[in-house]
Amino acid sequence: MHKTDRLRSFRIEELTRVEGEGALEVVVDGDEIVDLEFRIFESPRFFEAFLRGREYTEAPDITARICGICPVAYQTSSINAMEQILGIRVSPQIRDLRRLLYMAEWIESHALHIYLLHAPDFLGFPSGMAMAAEFPTEVRDALRLKSIGNDLMACIGGREIHPVNPMVGGFHRAPTPDQLRAVEPDMEWALxxxxxxxxxxxxxxxxELDLDYEFVALSDPDEYAVLDGRIRSSEGIDITVDEFNxxxxxxxxxRSNALHARIRDRGSYHVGPIARFNLNREQLHPVALKAARGIEPVVVNPFRSIVVRAVELVHACATGLDIVRRYVRPESPAATAPVRAGEGHGASEAPRGLLYHRYRIDESGIITDAQIVPPTSQNQLRIEEDLRRLIPTILGLTDEEMQHHLEQAIRNYDPCISCATHFLDFRVHRS
Amino acid sequence: MGKPSLAVWKFASCDGCQLSLLDLEDRLLDIAEAVDIAHFPEASTAHADGPYTVSLVEGSITTPRDADRIRAVRHQSELVVAIGACATAGGIQALRNLADSDEFVRTVYATPTYIDSLATSTPISDHIEVDIELRGCPVSKIQLLDVVGALLAGRKPDLPTYPVCIECKARGVSCVMVAGGIACLGPITQAGCGAICPAYDRGCYGCFGPAETVNVASLAWQWRELGIEDEALVRSLRTFNTAAPAFAAASAAIEDR
Structure with a gap:
């Protein structure tokens, strides 16, 4: 459509390089946004419904299937909730193994997003594979990084997608020190x-785009929170995971098959790498903290999420390497406790942000109620608001350039629409 | 002659199986050289219209829109390969087939009228002719590479139909059920994963679906010998391949006992 027309409408039918299926529709009248809808049409899969009637031990394996990119996050949040119900506390060795497995997931997920999904936007390619002709070393590095994350996941978890080893209480089998030592040279390269x-x-x-966000992430007094912690925000929220609702x-x-989350009586918020970084920066691994020294004190430009994600990639590799080096095989791979009825809450920091689970189980361990709030449903409202702020700054561009910017802005969030149910159908109507 | 073209399609699923393609790492670049990746929205903004030589299809059919979309994929594709438990058996979301799906919608969504969903989750082969089915939740990336390689070479892919037990023997893993007293679906589950679970001291949980010949009555007897309630076996059969015919029949038969 011609730029001089007052009414412009845009439609991205299928957003690419995100996980899942979504669409974007924008109508602009002059320089006013008449309508903007980030729609998720991923087919609903009803996990909360069919978890009812399952045994509590099955929740980690079942909820892993919500997302092939971050299964460990689902396993961890569900395990945390069940362990809270049963009163299980795991040994420091098991906690270390969990953290290592989680860092492995961050490595494969962050490497995938930075290089194969997001970098092509900045460098002007349709895909990471297409980038390989001009940036062969970088793309090979990316694939090797991803592969090292995968190998580490497979070493601890049995396989890289839907690992089989994590369970309520710990692991079915703890790896031997030799198995982990074998990955050390690769981890050094990865760092x-x-x-x-x-x-x-x-x-x-x-x-250029500086936005006013409320950042929300887990925080822990002793570490860059990933496995658990309190939920804190940049505007003063400081609660236990139990108080999420x-x-x-x-x-x-x-417009969406995903549920939108907001802060009661306040509105949108932002979860993910930037939120974690802005709230917990000082707790990054010293190597990552040093790598972050050129970054502004508070990141408020969503396009710079790729830099923060890269810093977190350093953190994940450095933290993982430390754990590999100090690993002592736990005496028992899992803690156990008798079943009892109760309600439990669990959260962890998925690569894309805070992932909250809540379960109720009966005295025989059968799940009677489940609630899962993935990071992308928490960011969805925020994504729309980012686009509303971005559009007025790019109205002078052609429709094609505008579409490119809008898609790039959505990818800032590494949205996982499979998680939020899942993708982008982009339409812009210019009035 | 032009290069063969590859398209990747997603229906109701977790993305894990198509992610296995990106997990092929270096070999991904070899594939990208050997074929035109014509449609792969998760990885590329570039899109070329069909027809396509090979379509890899992930996910199950759960909405009226997807039922139309899969027929369009068939029309544009010389070969259709269904990848993973969702595409070959309906996936875990096929648990809705056993339940009141309106109630499922109400459990998850506050305003159910916004949801346009079928009452069932069904495999791709219920809707169109499928040339090859690749099992697993997720698929094995080694099998996936073999299938893509076989199709490019014009040969039949080599996919096992025997149970996981054979892979335990090949891997040198002692039987977790007989020696370890752990419930295992390995004797009735199709091989392909490499016996991962038994190698990690747990029983197989059936993510590759039923093997070609299964003796569920015998397995049920073995589980009872271990002191496990039938309900637990029914739940195990009703997981990632709940709607695979052999598992569906077995779980119904045990429930009726």
């Missing part, structure tokens, strides 16, 4: 490659 990644993405051209509320809107 160097992650540092090169920070250097590379820091040189990308970042569109007191502060956050999910609503169902017509």
């Amino acid at each position: 160097e490659a992650a540092l090169r990644t920070v250097a590379l993405v820091s040189t990308f051209p970042f569109p 007191d502060v956050f509320v999910e609503e169902h809107v017509e």
Whole structure:
């Protein structure tokens, strides 16, 4: 459509390089946004419904199937909730193994998003594979990084997608020190490659866009929180995971098969790498903290999420390497406790942000109620608001350029629409 | 002659099986050289219209829109390969087939009228002719690579139909059920994963679906010998391949006992 027309409408029918199926529709009248809808049409799968009637031990394996990119996050949040109900506390060795498995997931997920899904936007390619002709070393590095994350997941978890080893109480089998020592050289290489990644993405051209966010992430007094912690925000929320539903509320809107989350009486919020970084930066691994020294004190430009993700990649490799080096095989791979009825809450920091689970189980361990709030449903409202702020700054561009910017802005969130149910059908109507 | 073209399609699923393609790492670049990746929205913004030589289809059919979409995929594709438990058996979301699906919608969504969903989750082969089915939740990336390689070479892929027990023997894993007293679906589950669970001291949970010949009565007897309630076996059969015919029949038969 011609730029001089007052009414412009845009439609992205299928957003690419995100996980799942979504669409975007925008109508602009002059320089006013008449309508903007980030729609998720991923087919609903009803996990909360069919978890009812299952045994509590099955929740980690079943909820892993919500997402092939971050199964460990689902396993961890569900395990946390069940362990709270049963009163299980695991040994420091088991906790270390969990953290290592989680860092492995961060490595494969962050490497995938940075290089194969997001970098092509900044460098002007349709895909990571297409980038390989001009950036062969970088793409090979990316694939090797991802592969090292996968190998580590497979070593601890049995396989890289839907690992079989994690369970309520710990693991079915703890790896031997030799098995973990075998990955040490690869992890050393990965740490160097992650540092090169920070250097590379820091040189990308970042569109100007500074936004006013409320950041929400887990926090822990002793570490860059991933496995658990208190839920904190940049505007003063500081609650236990149990209080999630007191502060956050999910609503169902017509355009989406995902539920939108918001802070009660306040509105949207932002979860994910930038939120974690802004709230917990000082607790990054010293190597990652050093790699982050060129980054502004508070990141408020969503396009710079790729840099933060790269810093977290360094953190994951460095933290993982430390754990591999100090690993002592736990005496018992899992703690056990008798079943009892109760309600439990669990959260962890999935690669894309806070992932909350809540379960109720009866005295025989059967699940009677389940609630799952994935990071992308929490960010969905925020994504729309980012686009509303971005559009006025890019109205001078052609429709094609506008579409590119809008898609890139959505990818800032690494949205996992499979998780939020899942993808982008983009339409812009210019009035 | 032009290069063969590859398209990747997603229906109701977790993305894990198509992610296995990206997990092929270096070999992904070899594939990208050997074929035109014409449609793979998760990985590329570039799109070329069909017809396609090979379509890889992930996910199950759960909405009226998807039932139309899969027929369009068939029309544009020389070969259709269904990948993973969702595409070959309906996936875990096929648990809705056993339940009141309106109630499922109400459990998850506050305003159920917004949801346009079929009462069932069904495999791709219920809707169109499928040339090859690749089992697993998720698929084995080694099998996936073999299938893509076989199709490019014009040969039949080599997929096992025997149970996981054979893979335990090949891997040198002692029987977790006989020696370890752990409930295991390995004797009735199709091989392909490499016996991962038994190698990690747990019983197989059936993510590759039923093997070609299964003796569920015998397995049920063995589980009872271990002191496990029938309900637990029914739940195990009703998981990632709940609607696979052999598992569905077995779980119904045990429930009726």
